[in-house]
Amino acid sequence: MKITEQEVHSVAEIARLELTQEEGQKITHALQVILEQTEALKRLEISKVKPTVYVLPLQNVFSEDQLDKCLTQEQALGNAPEVEKGCFKVPRII
Amino acid sequence: MxxxxxxxxxxxxxxxxxxxxxxxxxxxxxxxxxxxxxxxxxxxxxxxxxxxxxxxxxxxxxxxxxxxxxxxxxxxxxxxxxxxxxxxxxxxxxxxxxxxxxxxxxxxxxxxxxxxxxxxxxxxxxxxxxxxxxxxxxxxxxxxxxxxxxxxxxxxxxxxxxxxxxxxxxxxxxxxxxxxxxxxxxxxxxxxxxxxxxxxxxxxxxxxxxxxxxxxxxxxxxxxxxxxxxxxxxxxxxxxxxxxxxxxxxxxxxxxxxxxxxxxxxxxxxxxxxxxxxxxxxxxxxxxxxxxVEEIRASLPELPDAKKDRLVMELGLSEYDADIITGSRALADFFDKTVTLFNEPKTVANWVMGEYLRLLNAEGTEVQESKVSPEKMAALLKSQATGKISGKMAKAVFEEMFMTGKDPEKIIKEKGLVQISDTDALGEIVEKVLAANPQSVADYQAGKEKALGFLVGQVMKETKGQANPGVVNGLLKQKLTD
Incomplete structure (x- = not known):
């Protein structure tokens, strides 16, 4: 499997990462090496292995529908760079 | 093309x-x-x-x-x-x-x-x-x-x-x-x-x-x-x-x-x-x-389609009426409960879809917040069914009940809204109206059915709307053909 620099840049764009041309080349190469290593898995006999999403043998971890304490508005906004009217002030995004 | x-x-x-x-x-x-x-x-x-x-x-x-x-x-x-x-x-x-x-x-x-x-x-x-x-x-x-x-x-x-x-x-x-x-x-x-x-x-x-x-x-x-x-x-x-x-x-x-x-x-x-x-x-x-999953299935209430079918098949409502009533669970529950207390589904349906929905919409309130309970609704309909009050009075009582949440009996008492069904009391008024309207009497006897409506109206007027229209109708017909 081959990964192109163009693919790396478009993934970077939707992940809001800024990559220079040089970084793009470097990462493309690094990802290529990783992908080649995973190719090795294809040589294994896995027809009897079930597809695995979770590595831990857990299921149905539930909480009851019961209220617990919330943060106060001051606590919630404590780390906010800018605050207005009890809200986080954020740049306009369309 | x-x-x-x-x-x-x-x-x-x-x-x-x-x-x-x-x-x-x-x-x-x-x-x-x-x-x-x-x-x-x-x-x-x-x-x-x-x-x-x-x-x-x-x-x-x-x-x-x-x-x-x-x-x-x-x-x-x-x-x-x-x-x-x-x-x-x-x-x-x-x-x-x-x-x-x-x-x-x-x-x-x-x-x-x-x-x-x-x-x-x-x-x-x-x-x-x-x-x-x-x-x-x-x-x-x-x-x-x-x-x-x-x-x-x-x-x-x-x-x-x-x-x-x-x-x-x-x-x-x-x-x-x-x-x-x-x-x-x-x-x-x-x-x-x-x-x-x-x-x-x-x-x-x-x-x-x-x-x-x-x-x-x-x-x-x-x-x-x-x-x-x-x-x-x-x-x-x-x-x-x-x-x-x-x-x-x-x-x-x-x-x-x-x-x-x-x-x-x-x-x-x-x-x-x-x-x-x-x-x-x-x-x-x-x-x-x-x-x-089966436990959840067993706890499901009667759903709109099933409820609608029941209202049509068992209670004899039209598809249209059943559709409106089952459109919201609160309304359907109100209807069901009222019918258990006053077993005339069509009458209840007419009131629920007519006066009740009209006032709910006009006031912008919902069934859950409404002051009218199925018990009060049924009590009002009983008063009308027994002839204690007329349909017109019932509407007035309902409106007050909707606004204030008072019991219908109390409103009827306070307003002095009692329908006169007593044939002796009405008989006198009927005589009076007939005497005052010889032309209409002649018209009716000449075959003009419409004249009867006018005479009923006159009796209602005399009694300030309290006469039982059904009784008046009967009395008039009886006296006019005597």
Missing amino acids: STEYEVVIGLEVHAELKTKTKIFCSCPTEFGGEENTHVCPGCLGFPGTLPIMNKKAVEYAVRAGLALNCEIQEYSKFDRKHYFYPDLPTAYQISQFEFPICKAGYVEIAVNGKKKKIRLNRIHLEEDAGKLLHSGNSITSSQYSLADYNRSGMGLIELVSEPDLSSAEEARTYLEKLRAVLEYTGVSDVKMEQGSLRCDANISLRPVGSSKLGTKTEIKNMNSYRSLQRALEYEIERQREVLEEGGTIIQETRGWDEEKGITSSMRSKEEADDYRYFSDPDLPPIVLEPAW
């Missing part, structure tokens, strides 16, 4: 779950509240926090699925849907992509007397995003936005239909049907005006007979049943015009502008791949025990 087009619509409906707490944390789901006070590190997306699945939300999703004839999935799991927007503090929404909790359901709708099955592709669980308030007059003129995360992490079910709807009216009817079913099952408040029921539509046109779907647009911002219908009617015409002029439809998201009555482009639709879905490693899968 112009091409005939057919319309293809699918709806994506979001319903907020009526759980006490959010879907993955213990913050309240209550509507309103000061900004950013129904939040915790979890629903604010702080690093190091872990989501834990609210069991009630799972139960509600299964409940909705069963009520909508879905196949409940034994195995389902959560995925992260990635996108950047400040209403989403983690920059991903926890949703179900590959393995939703319910698949393949349907509801039946009737438009213009024609029944049609609308299939549901799936129902899945997901979390809601926060709310953004934009400074300035509109999103485009604002300098910045304010984020309130009280809604962030509220439990939602998303119900995705197949593209089985072929008109704006069908879409509206389908949404109303979903609303009714969800209300009956008690899993959501389903109030469009408060945002606990939301709807987006995918819509495209194709030449009649073509099996290939046309390019679709997605319509957002429809905040009422009426705006859904209007927006789709507008969009159908817009697409038809583009196609008739030889143009092509651009796949995009369009917003409905209620005031201008148009849809306009918001953004071109991102490809599904752009969301980079992957399994959420923080949430173990849900594996439903069949016994639990």
Whole structure:
């Protein structure tokens, strides 16, 4: 499997990462090496292995529908760079 | 020669779950509240926090699925849907992509007397995003936005239909049907005006007979049943015009502008791949025990279709009346309870659909908040049935009862509203009226039936509306033919 620099840049764009041309080349190469290593898995006999999403043998971890304490508005906004009217002030995004 | 087009619509409906707490944390789901006070590190997306699945939300999703004839999935799991927007503090929404909790359901709708099955592709669980308030007059003129995360992490079910709807009216009817079913099952408040029921539509046109779907647009911002219908009617015409002029439809998201009555482009639709879905490693899968599913099934109430059939088949109501009464569970329950106390279903139906709905709409109140109980309603109808008061009086009493919540007997007493049915008392008045209107008497005796109505009216006038019209009628006929 081959990964192109163009693919790396478009993934970077939707992940809001800024990559220079040089970084793009470097990462493309690094990802290529990783992908080649995973190719090795294809040589294994896995027809009897079930597809695995979770590595831990857990299921149905539930909480009851019961209220617990919330943060106060001051606590919630404590780390906010800018605050207005009890809200986080954020740049306009369309 | 112009091409005939057919319309293809699918709806994506979001319903907020009526759980006490959010879907993955213990913050309240209550509507309103000061900004950013129904939040915790979890629903604010702080690093190091872990989501834990609210069991009630799972139960509600299964409940909705069963009520909508879905196949409940034994195995389902959560995925992260990635996108950047400040209403989403983690920059991903926890949703179900590959393995939703319910698949393949349907509801039946009737438009213009024609029944049609609308299939549901799936129902899945997901979390809601926060709310953004934009400074300035509109999103485009604002300098910045304010984020309130009280809604962030509220439990939602998303119900995705197949593209089985072929008109704006069908879409509206389908949404109303979903609303009714969800209300009956008690899993959501389903109030469009408060945002606990939301709807987006995918819509495209194709030449009649073509099996290939046309390019679709997605319509957002429809905040009422009426705006859904209007927006789709507008969009159908817009697409038809583009196609008739030889143009092509651009796949995009369009917003409905209620005031201008148009849809306009918001953004071109991102490809599904752009969301980079992957399994959420923080949430173990849900594996439903069949016994639990059966327990939920057994606890389902009578659903709108079954209730409607019962009202038609057993109580003799018309399809139309039964449709209106079963449109909301609260109204249907009110009707049912009243009928158990006053066993004349048609009379009860007339009052419920007439005076009761009229006043509810006029006052903008709901059945749950109304001061009229089934007991009071039944007491009033009994007073009318026994002839104690006339139909006209009953309406006046009902109106006061609706406003004040007083007992009908008390209102009747206070207003001195007693119908005179006593033939001796009425006999005197009838004699008097006959003596005063010889012309009408002559007319009636000459075969003019209409004259009788006039004479009844005169007696009613004399008694200030308190005479029993049925008794007066009988008395007059008797005296006129003597």
